[in-house]
Amino acid sequence: MKTLRSIEEWRREYVRLKEQNYHCKIGLVPTMGYLHEGHLSLVKQARVECDIVVMSIFVNPLQFGVNEDFDRYPRDLKRDQALAAKLGVDVLFVPELGEMYPQEPLTAVTVSGITEVMCGQSRPGHFTGVATVVTKLFNIIRPDYAYFGLKDAQQVAVIQQMVHDLNIPVIIRPCPIVREEDGLAMSSRNVYLSAEERQQALALNKSLQEGKALIKQGERDTDKIKEHMKAMLLSQPLIELDYIDIRSFPGLKALESLDGVKGQVIVAVAVKIGRTRLIDNVIIDMGEERVHV
Numbered sequence: 001m002k003t004l005r006s007i008e009e010w011r012r013e014y015v016r017l018k019e020q021n022y023h024c025k026i027g028l029v030p031t032m033g034y035l036h037e038g039h040l041s042l043v044k045q046a047r048v049e050c051d052i053v054v055m056s057i058f059v060n061p062l063q064f065g066v067n068e069d070f071d072r073y074p075r076d077l078k079r080d081q082a083l084a085a086k087l088g089v090d091v092l093f094v095p096e097l098g099e100m101y102p103q104e105p106l107t108a109v110t111v112s113g114i115t116e117v118m119c120g121q122s123r124p125g126h127f128t129g130v131a132t133v134v135t136k137l138f139n140i141i142r143p144d145y146a147y148f149g150l151k152d153a154q155q156v157a158v159i160q161q162m163v164h165d166l167n168i169p170v171i172i173r174p175c176p177i178v179r180e181e182d183g184l185a186m187s188s189r190n191v192y193l194s195a196e197e198r199q200q201a202l203a204l205n206k207s208l209q210e211g212k213a214l215i216k217q218g219e220r221d222t223d224k225i226k227e228h229m230k231a232m233l234l235s236q237p238l239i240e241l242d243y244i245d246i247r248s249f250p251g252l253k254a255l256e257s258l259d260g261v262k263g264q265v266i267v268a269v270a271v272k273i274g275r276t277r278l279i280d281n282v283i284i285d286m287g288e289e290r291v292h293v
Ligand SMILES: Nc1ncnc2c1ncn2[C@@H]1O[C@H](COP(=O)(O)OP(=O)(O)OP(=O)(O)O)[C@@H](O)[C@H]1O
Pocket: 030, 031, 032, 033, 037, 038, 039, 041, 042, 147, 148, 149, 150, 151, 152, 175, 176, 177, 178, 179, 185, 186, 187, 188, 189, 190
């Protein structure tokens, strides 16, 4: 596995790869590092359908609010290199801040509407930061495929919309959420949790399972479903609720009732536990009564 630090090094590698095999398929797995099984599942999916797998590691300041955890976000390049190499990543692209942003950018990519709800409401500017850096990564790496986890389902919706609206020539592959054995969605931020916080964090998935069960039993009033979920979450004293939301997916339209809804619906939660913000969701296919977790 090669670790490349500069855009120029990747450009040379790209030319070399295309000279060897013009038709080689390049897959990109964008991450902020501190890898876990969730990230690795994206690499496994990329390995299946791409000749070359590039993983980027870049903690993007543009997507963090002023009071968020940019400075303390976990970083461990040596550990990430070992994990990525073991899994068969071909190129680890790890640009420094100055490589991605030699000066303050005057250009940003903003997707409207679907970025103004859920995490977009709690983290103003977050999705513009994400869309801008992902556009830069697409322009730098020029992947045929890019892999994103559905733990960040709103991010998937935003990127798919952006790729569609701007005719970006890349195929987006959304990948299922990977969970710990006890149901907690894997996240780099789980390392922030104390043992007690970690235990109470199980309420996220439990509340989503409760919401899903109510829908399967025929409950169609989204306020009632949210009330049940809220009670479960707030039974944990360390949990502070950010939001519980039930919307169409990927359009993220508000739904008061699920009556007559045929497409996919997302049930999403965001909480703070101590200083740590965690998100999780479940996507339910109402048409076929298929449930993706
Ligand atoms: N548990 C998971 N299952 C599947 N994909 C995941 C999981 N966790 C993260 N990913 C995906 O990995 C990619 C990189 O995410 P990122 O590096 O931000 O990791 P993270 O664990 O989500 O970190 P954070 O704690 O910041 O949310 C994203 O597409 C994200 O959705």
